[in-house]
Amino acid sequence: METFIRDTRLVTIGNSKGIRLPQILLNKYSIFNELFLEETERGILLRKKEENKLSYEETYKAIAEAQEDWTDFDQTLLDGLEKDEFNTPSI
Numbered sequence: 001m002e003t004f005i006r007d008t009r010l011v012t013i014g015n016s017k018g019i020r021l022p023q024i025l026l027n028k029y030s031i032f033n034e035l036f037l038e039e040t041e042r043g044i045l046l047r048k049k050e051e052n053k054l055s056y057e058e059t060y061k062a063i064a065e066a067q068e069d070w071t072d073f074d075q076t077l078l079d080g081l082e083k084d085e086f087n088t089p090s091i
Contacts, residue, residue: 010017
């Protein structure tokens with residue numbers, strides 16, 4: 001993988017500071033509007049925001065690994081709302 005190294009300066013944006021990212025890097029990493037910024041031990045990490053989302057398979061695995069106790073949820077299923085006037089079919 002080719003490493004991109006370049007000096008850059010902070011620019012004033014309102015009351016904040018920002019940096020300009022070269023178009024070649026934005027295209028390479030498919031960055032269009034939003035970034036995810038993370039402070040790490042090595043410095044600041046910028047990446048596409050979509051990378052933070054889990055696929056359905058990853059989500060299912062994470063839920064299974066958590067082994068959470070959902071027995072309290074069973075009680076809410078029969079809390080009386082099933083007899084609510086809004087859930088009764090009209091004839």
